[in-house]
Amino acid sequence: MSNQNNSLTRLALQKFKKNFWGVFSLGVIICIGLISIFAYVFAPDASKNANQMHLSIHSKSPGFEVQMLTIPSSIESEQNFFSKLFFGYNNTDTEIPIQSYKERNGILTYVEYASDGLQGEERQIAVSRFPSSNYESYIATKSFVFGTDKYGRDYLSRILIGSRISFFIGFVAVFISLIVGLLMGSLAGYYGGKVDAFIMWVINVTWSIPTLLLVIAITLALGKGFWQVFIAVGLTMWVEVARVVRGQIISAKEMQYVTAARALGYNDYRIITKHILPNIFGPLIVISAANFAAAILIESGLSFLGIGAQPPMASWGAMIKDHYNYIILGKPYLALIPGLCIMVLVMAFMLVGNALRDALDVKT
Numbered sequence: 156m157s158n159q160n161n162s163l164t165r166l167a168l169q170k171f172k173k174n175f176w177g178v179f180s181l182g183v184i185i186c187i188g189l190i191s192i193f194a195y196v197f198a199p200d201a202s203k204n205a206n207q208m209h210l211s212i213h214s215k216s217p218g219f220e221v222q223m224l225t226i227p228s229s230i231e232s233e234q235n236f237f238s239k240l241f242f243g244y245n246n247t248d249t250e251i252p253i254q255s256y257k258e259r260n261g262i263l264t265y266v267e268y269a270s271d272g273l274q275g276e277e278r279q280i281a282v283s284r285f286p287s288s289n290y291e292s293y294i295a296t297k298s299f300v301f302g303t304d305k306y307g308r309d310y311l312s313r314i315l316i317g318s319r320i321s322f323f324i325g326f327v328a329v330f331i332s333l334i335v336g337l338l339m340g341s342l343a344g345y346y347g348g349k350v351d352a353f354i355m356w357v358i359n360v361t362w363s364i365p366t367l368l369l370v371i372a373i374t375l376a377l378g379k380g381f382w383q384v385f386i387a388v389g390l391t392m393w394v395e396v397a398r399v400v401r402g403q404i405i406s407a408k409e410m411q412y413v414t415a416a417r418a419l420g421y422n423d424y425r426i427i428t429k430h431i432l433p434n435i436f437g438p439l440i441v442i443s444a445a446n447f448a449a450a451i452l453i454e455s456g457l458s459f460l461g462i463g464a465q466p467p468m469a470s471w472g473a474m475i476k477d478h479y480n481y482i483i484l485g486k487p488y489l490a491l492i493p494g495l496c497i498m499v500l501v502m503a504f505m506l507v508g509n510a511l512r513d514a515l516d517v518k519t
Contacts, residue, residue, distance in 0.1 A: 170514040177510020180503040187500055191318040195243045198312035199300070203243035205312035206467040211268045211275075212252050213307040214486055215299060221268055223297040224251045227285065243316075256294065258282060263290050301492060305477060314492060317469035320458075321451050321500060324385050328450035329443050331389025336396025337439075341427050343397070344404030354397070361394050370453055374462050384463050388450050399442055403435035437515035444508030448501040455497050471497050 171177055195201045212221055228247035238244075252268035254275050261282045269275035282288045301310035343354035361369070373387035407413065408431065416426045457463035458472025466473070471493040478489035 167514045171510055174510040174513065176506045177514075180506035180510070183499065183503040184507065187318055187322055187503075190315060191322040193240070194316045194319060195240060198243075198309075198315045199297075200309040200312035201239070201243055202246035204467045204469055205243070205309060205316050207246065207250055207308060209250065209252050209303070209307035211270055211307065212299075212303050213270070213305050214481070214489070215303045215307075216486070217300060217302045217310075217488065219299045219302050220296055221252045221299075222254070222256075223295055224253045224256065224265055225249070225293045225295075226251065226280065227293065253294070258290065261288075302488070304474070304489060305481075310489070310492070313469045313474060314471075314496060317471045317474060317493065318496065318500075320381070320464050320468070320470045321454060321472075321497065324388060324454045325447035325450045325504070327385040328389040328392055329446050331386065332392035332396050332446055333439070333443065335390070335393035337400055337432070339393065340397035340400025341404060341432070344401040345408055345423065345427055345431075347405075351401075354401075358394050358397055361391075366391050366453065367456060370457060371460075371462060374457065379462055379465055381464050381468065384454060384457055388453050388457075391453075392446050392450065395446070396439070396442060399438055400435065403438060404431055407431045407434055437511075440515065441508050441512045444504055444511060448504040448508070451497065451501050451504070 190197060198205055200207050212219070226249040228249065230247040232245045232247055234244055251265070254266045254268050256263060256265035258264070262279050263282050264277060264279050266277050267275035282290050285293055299309055299311070301314060304310050304313060339354050339358070343351040343358075369391045370384075370387045373390055374383055377383040377387060404427070412430060413426060416430050421429075454463055454470075455472030455475070458470040459476045461473075461476065463472055464470040474493040475490050478486075481487065481489045482491075
């Protein structure tokens with residue numbers, strides 16, 4: 156039996172490898188996953204939530220460059236390496252976009268950047284404020300690959316860090332939905348009778364409520380926030396998993412290998428977990444891939460409505476909400492870039508799901 160399972164797994168992998176779009180989409184998902192984990196390594200603005208605001212350079216086009224003066228702070232940030240790597244560093248320095256500067260008699264005079272070609276305000280600072288009076292090392296030309304958002308934050312950094320929520324909500328939501336769905340579906344399918352009738356009643360009631368409304372209700376009950384959205388989305392996606400598991404177990408429990416397991420005296424828990432569930436794993440993988448995509452879209456919708464991840468936390472859905480009016484104001488890319496990111500990630504999960512469905516099709 157073990158050798159047969161191994162050979163079937165090998166055949167499924169071979170079929171999956173032949174599906175170009177499935178393999179390509181899996182590569183895209185892995186790349187986005189790595190970017191989301193190490194977002195602060197790739198982000199030009201590695202401060203916490205990439206929240207460095209410069210209102211004087213708001214809504215600048217992709218490729219915009221400006222001289223940036225960094226005034227060091229006397230406050231020392233106590234952060235370890237891993238905290239900076241995964242959560243960004245607590246930036247205590249002050250960054251000021253400038254148009255020009257000059258130094259004379261130990262005084263650095265700089266002109267602040269002003270939008271629309273206006274003359275900025277002239278300010279002064281003592282050169283002694285900089286370590287070793289080396290002020291030039293604190294002035295650098297900063298480039299914004301994706302431009303800046305309406306608050307003057309680096310848009311590329313916000314996009315990279317925003318990938319975390321969209322990517323990880325899929326994992327958390329699918330994990331929760333699998334736990335609840337497997338439990339409810341297994342009990343309903345295996346025992347039948349009143350247990351099945353009660354669980355199906357719960358499934359039908361939950362199914363009849365629009366998903367977004369149910370998520371909103373759960374989110375409002377749990378409160379606004381990062382983890383609340385993850386839990387809320389997961390608790391609304393178990394129904395489809397439970398229905399699939401129930402249907403598969405109803406047909407599988409009449410098979411000869413289940414009858415043989417009962418004859419050998421195995422308990423119900425072992426029969427379900429060791430004999431039935433491994434044989435219905437294929438459909439579960441496919442439905443999980445589809446649920447990944449659905450979870451990403453639901454989270455984006457919640458963030459757009461303002462009840463998802465809360466500012467200043469970056470989220471693709473929230474970025475669309477903040478900039479959708481710029482579509483008619485001549486800067487549509489501010490809403491289109493996060494929209495395209497959502498589209499690519501959802502499409503990748505759907506294509507992987509389709510490829511897995513074809514590879515795990517026992518009829519072929």
